Amino acid sequence: MNKYRWQAIVFVLVAFMLGCNEFIVVGVLSDIARELHVSVATVGYLVTIFATVYAISTPFITILTNRFSRYKTLMTLMVIFLIGNTLSGLANSFTVLLISRVITAVVAGAIISLIMTFASAIAPREKRANLVSWIFAGFSIASVFGVPIGTAISTSYSWHDAFYLITVISLITCGLLGWLLPKQVEQVQGSIKNQLVLLADKRIYIGIALVLFTAATMYAYYTYIRPILTTGLGFSTASLNWLLFLIGVMNILCNRFSGMLPKRDHYVEAWQAMIDARTRGLIRSIGVSNFEPEHLDRLITETGVTPAVNQIEVHPYWVQEALRTANFQRGIVTEAWSPLGRGSAALQEPVIRDLAGKYQKNVGQVILRWHTQRGIVPIPKARNLKHQRSNLDLFDFSLTADEIAAINALSKPDGRIDGQDPNEYEEFD
Template sequence: MKKIRIQCALLTALSFLMGLSQFIIVGILNNLSNSFHTSIDHVGVLVTLFAIVYAIMTPIINLSVGHAPLYKVLIILFSIFAIGNMLTAVANNFNILLLSRLLTALASGPSMSIAITLAAAITPPQKRSWIVSWVFSGFSIASVFGVPIGTWISDNLNWRFLFWIIFILSIILIAILYRLLPHNLRQKKGHGFLRQLAIFKNTHIILGILIPIFNFSAVYIVYTYLKPLLINKLGFSTNNVITILFLYGLCGLISNQISGHINNRKWTKTLVSFLSVQAGSLFILFLTSNFKWLSLIAILFMALTMSVQNSPVELYYMEIAEQKYPQSLVLASSFDSIFSNVGVAIGSAAGGYTVNTLGLGYLGLIGGIFSVLAISVLLILNKVYFQ
């Protein structure tokens, strides 16, 4: 059991570095805008395109895994991730920066899904929900500590240092993963791409993937533009923003840990309660956008709900795959990451459009609409799947 814990800790460290690389853009949006002499909404495109590439390339690469050893695939992909972050660190124009982010996105999605598959495979069934939530928590830990510290480094030193740090830590982690991950785990043999894609014929899967799409659309409409919202609309200072980002990440970590304890059969009803809180907090953010402290409380409540779906939804996909589509297990394990990033892409794009046409004060209203859509899907799923 001690070895399993070490292996899961390494996979959590991997997700931490991927989360830091992805989320830190939100904290350095203003710095990148100044460095490359472009507008904030133009820099926000980095978030949107990262998520699109993540969502498109993850299933394509996962379908190509076949019967290869999972540890070997993970090592190759995470090496590409490391190179992408090195390119970000040395980018001397916006096009190179964009290319580096797309390369990083290409490797991040399948790396995360394989990490989840490995964690679930090496863990006893009764511990899976808890372990999967911990691997996901690497992203939340990145939000709690990495993003605020990274924002401080960017504001006071240089944003390029952040990506050099990620690159060096990634190389060290690759060496450790090679030695300690099991070398005998493979995906069950399938019968080509079409056989693996058969999982999308399942109505319960189709409904299930709409949950992370709408949930993360709601959150990222606000989160992508959180720094300009806090400074330009709500009037917080730069130093206050670093503290708020820490609190936001802490709430996200709590959200992820709550997710690990939602393993009852009627998880859909539990998620409806949390997403109702999310919708309420976003609508309150819209209504109180001229009252900084009330708006901040609403933002933190939103953060408390953002990751609650992760573990129950991920295990829901994998349960269906194990029972009916075993050849699609790695693909199914990536569904939450893939479709969360579809939500990120939709949310960041909708957020950019909202900022340009209506203003920062309307982000909460548009986000709340997406939360209501997520709640509607959960109610339908509860009716057709559990009854």
């Protein structure tokens, strides 16, 4: 099993852990009420307060921590979650239990937000939608297995032990995250003011309303489902576990189906949304990435708007002359991602090294000049100011037509990085 699959598993495990903590109160509602000598309705406030704190804290925690290392931030939030959940298990009064639930609610939303960020950074583009659907399926798996098991533990032993089991799962999850997550990922800082610009788009409100009413409906029946099924409808505790299991199975199936939706050819609709954003002045210029000529023609035909740029994979081992020409004929700028070949042997090619010696430049500058003379805008990665200046110091020499042709001749039939073929992307299916 490769590292990506292990990372995907641990992401689902995080969602499972959060789901168990979030929903466990539902399965042990009556047991908590009986031991702490409060009404079932009072214990139900734990769910309401948890959801309220979760909703309010998540965007602010996420924004306020975006200036720090995502790895360190996630691990810190996981430790806080671990403390809060363990405190729930140790609680001997309703007040302590309420405080512990607030602690976990404050960080739970930010944890899943960061997990989604890591998932987007780690997953190949064609697998992202599938991974996201699996991560959210982790919450459903929690309701299928976690909550019934927690209910059974509470019935046979104590509701405290159900929370201790989540603590054990949290410890395992922390260890796996520390082992598998990349310590450094690219990130963009954003202020609260910049984030609030999104509220100018009415579609944001539609999305919020959809999530709000869906969550409200789910919590309304899920919070009191145990007393409703057992006391109101007369089902036994054993039947309750099976009913919760069936509800969770349906949730998993729905999440899996949602992961298939991006495969249904919606890139024209996405392009239209970008056109609308430009019309409203939210963005100035719009382009695409990894589009083949047939995809470009469909966008132009159906919307009447030509992309300003098409960002594609171009480097000496994957020259893409036909696609570069197709972009040019349509008035589209070609932008190269991984213009140096990202870890390939292109930098060691004798042809390029000889040209570097001839022009007294480094091999990276020769390749970047090859791009610019072909009318391509290369976007090389540079970690410091010295490399940035070197990448710009290209325009005091020119390659001859024969030299450009010699570099073009390095192209390979299997020259793609990691074999990434845009025609296999879900969006184009």
